[in-house]
Amino acid sequence: xxxxxQDLSRAQLETLVEQMGEKKFRAGQLYKGLMxxxxxxxxxxxxxxxxxKLLLRFEDEPVKIxxxxxASDGTEKYLFELADGNIVEGVFMTxxxxxxxxxxxxxxxxxxxxxxxxxxxxxxxNLTAGEILCEVLCVNARHGGxxxxxxxxxxxxxxxxxxxxxxxxxxxxxxxxxxxxxxxVSARNISLSTCGLVPKMYDLADEGIPVNLTVSLHSPDDAxxxxxxxxxxxxxxxxxxxxxxxxxxxxxxxxxxxxSLIAGENADRAHAEKLVSLLRGRPCHVNLIRLNEVKExxxxxxxxxxxxxxxxxxxxxxxxxxxxxxxGAEIGGACGQLRAGYKKSETSSxxxxxx
Ligand code: SAH
Numbered sequence: 001x002x003x004x005x006q007d008l009s010r011a012q013l014e015t016l017v018e019q020m021g022e023k024k025f026r027a028g029q030l031y032k033g034l035m036x037x038x039x040x041x042x043x044x045x046x047x048x049x050x051x052x053k054l055l056l057r058f059e060d061e062p063v064k065i066x067x068x069x070x071a072s073d074g075t076e077k078y079l080f081e082l083a084d085g086n087i088v089e090g091v092f093m094t095x096x097x098x099x100x101x102x103x104x105x106x107x108x109x110x111x112x113x114x115x116x117x118x119x120x121x122x123x124x125x126n127l128t129a130g131e132i133l134c135e136v137l138c139v140n141a142r143h144g145g146x147x148x149x150x151x152x153x154x155x156x157x158x159x160x161x162x163x164x165x166x167x168x169x170x171x172x173x174x175x176x177x178x179x180x181x182x183x184x185v186s187a188r189n190i191s192l193s194t195c196g197l198v199p200k201m202y203d204l205a206d207e208g209i210p211v212n213l214t215v216s217l218h219s220p221d222d223a224x225x226x227x228x229x230x231x232x233x234x235x236x237x238x239x240x241x242x243x244x245x246x247x248x249x250x251x252x253x254x255x256x257x258x259x260s261l262i263a264g265e266n267a268d269r270a271h272a273e274k275l276v277s278l279l280r281g282r283p284c285h286v287n288l289i290r291l292n293e294v295k296e297x298x299x300x301x302x303x304x305x306x307x308x309x310x311x312x313x314x315x316x317x318x319x320x321x322x323x324x325x326x327x328g329a330e331i332g333g334a335c336g337q338l339r340a341g342y343k344k345s346e347t348s349s350x351x352x353x354x355x
Contacts, residue, residue, distance in 0.1 A: 001084045005058040006034055006130030006137070007172070010181060022050055030054075035182045037134075037141030059083045063134035065142065080135055082107070086124060090135050090159055092143070098153030098189075099143070103135045105170055106161025111195050113216075114228040115262060117294045118160035127161070129172025136177055136185075147183045154189045158214075163192050164200035174209045187211045193258060198235040201243040210251040214287070215240060217257040219266045220274035228265060237278070244284070254283040261307055262291050263300040272310045276317030286314055286321040 008016060010031050017027040026046060033043030039061045040054050066081040074094035079087055088104035107124035109116070136152055145151025155177065157163045163170040170192070177185050191212040194201065201213070217237070219225035225232040244255045257279070261267040279286065288311055291301035302310070307323050314321040 002059045003057055004062045004083075004128050004130035004134075005030075005040065005054065006062060006133050006176070007128050008130070009176065010179065020050070020053060026050065031182070032147070035137065035147040037137035062131050063138055065138060078139070080104075080138075082127070082131060088127065088135075088160055090139065092139055092152070095154075099151055100154040100156060101136055101139050101152045102156045102158050103132055104159030104161050105132055105157055105163040105166050105173075109161050110165065111162050112230050113195065113218075115218075115260060115291055115294065115297055115299050117296065120296055123161075123165075126166040126169055129169045129176055132169065132173040133176045136183065140183060147181075150183060150185065152183075152185070155185055155191070156214075157190070157192045162195055162197065164194045164197040164204065167200050167203065171204070171207055171209070174207075174211060178209060188253075191256070195229060195231045196235050196240045196243075197231070198239045198243045201240075202246055205243075205247040205250040210253055212253055212256060213244065213247050213251075214256040214258055215244065216260075218260055218262075220271060220278045224266065228262065241278075241282070244282075248283050254285060256285045256287055258287050258289060260289040260291050261302045261310060263302050263306075265299065267302045267306060267310060269309075269313060272313035273317070276314060276319055280318055284320070286319055288314075288321060288323045290323070 005013075010027070013031050014024065014027040017030065018024065029045045030043060033040075033046070040051055040058060041060050043051065062083050064081045065078050066087065067079040069077045071077075076092045078090045078092070080090060081087055086107045088107055090104060091102040093100045093102070104127065106126050108121050109118040110123035112119040112122075136155060140146075140150060140152045143151035157170065174187070174190065174192075177183055177190070178187050187210050191214050192204070193214040193216060195216045201215075204211075204213070216229070217225075217240070218228060219232075220237070222232060222236050225237065247253070247255055259266070259275070275286070288307060290304070290307050291299060293299065293301055311321055311323050
């Protein structure tokens with residue numbers, strides 16, 4: 001694989017342009033072109049010989065939309081192909097107040113949560129900062145957005161991968177996507193979701209990029225959490241809460257807990273009550289999700305009624321909580337399911353990409 005030009009900051013592009021013997025203002029044209037989501041070969045205000053020189057060293061299109069699945073509610077899911085042929089997935093969701101894109105940070109994942117399809121084949125590799133940025137740039141362009149008038153207004157790091165397990169690249173992406181003069185998505189419109197890698201949560205709090213911190217809790221009890229999230233063997237819930245408090249202290253932003261309801265695991269009334277006593281009085285919000293059943297995993301979701309009952313206990317206990325609406329339900333797939341389905345259909349020549 002060649003290098004990824006989108007890995008470079010605006011300042012680094014200036015140095016590069018100078019090193020290549022080009023006039024300084026070319027860096028601005030190059031940066032603008034990249035931020036519009038253009039391929040190097042399509043940035044027509046740059047002289048052709050310069051573009052050709054760049055193409056000897058850099059990927060023309062580091063991230064391509066390989067397939068798009070559209071739902072009637074406006075949701076689109078994508079399979080992105082990276083320059084080395086690896087596949088990651090993404091989602092674009094339209095809301096009244098703007099559009100949210102969900103991005104992947106790793107090919108696969110090594111966290112191996114019991115309910116998640118992303119970890120099925122383990123971690124293949126980290127995405128670079130520029131590759132994650134390209135996911136956003138190409139989807140923004142696809143929807144007619146420009147850096148000046150964005151189609152992607154909000155970003156969630158909730159695709160495949162554990163963002164804090166790919167820390168440097170994730171932070172590089174956050175710097176690139178929030179940079180003034182670029183696509184400049186505000187940090188307050190970005191949510192980073194982690195399974196709770198405590199030391200990196202502290203590091204993130206100190207970066208000065210006040211994104212919304214979301215933690216996948218999925219249980220109020222350490223022993224039970226270990227059953228579904230191996231990472232719980234490394235960090236306790238108490239340690240996670242302490243790191244969340246530090247994040248709040250540094251950024252002033254309240255944090256969010258994701259809680260995917262799994263029948264017979266974490267969805268009883270007793271769990272809801274324990275969650276209330278754990279979280280009451282904290283500057284947090286709880287996002288309940290009904291499990292998206294993954295066919296390789298023997299875990300079942302709860303009914304809508306049960307989910308609302310669980311929500312009711314949280315609300316009555318004084319927590320701020322919501323049940324996430326099911327979007328794009330007919331195109332299925334959560335966290336790695338599209339990619340897992342694609343890989344399977346490649347090997348078994350099935351045409352089915354979702355269950
Ligand atoms: N690695 C990050 C991002 C993961 S995806 C993290 O762990 O937070 C975003 C959310 O979806 C996480 O809360 C994850 O636990 C949850 N999730 C993964 N697979 C799911 C499934 N099949 N059904 C419901 N939620 C799921």
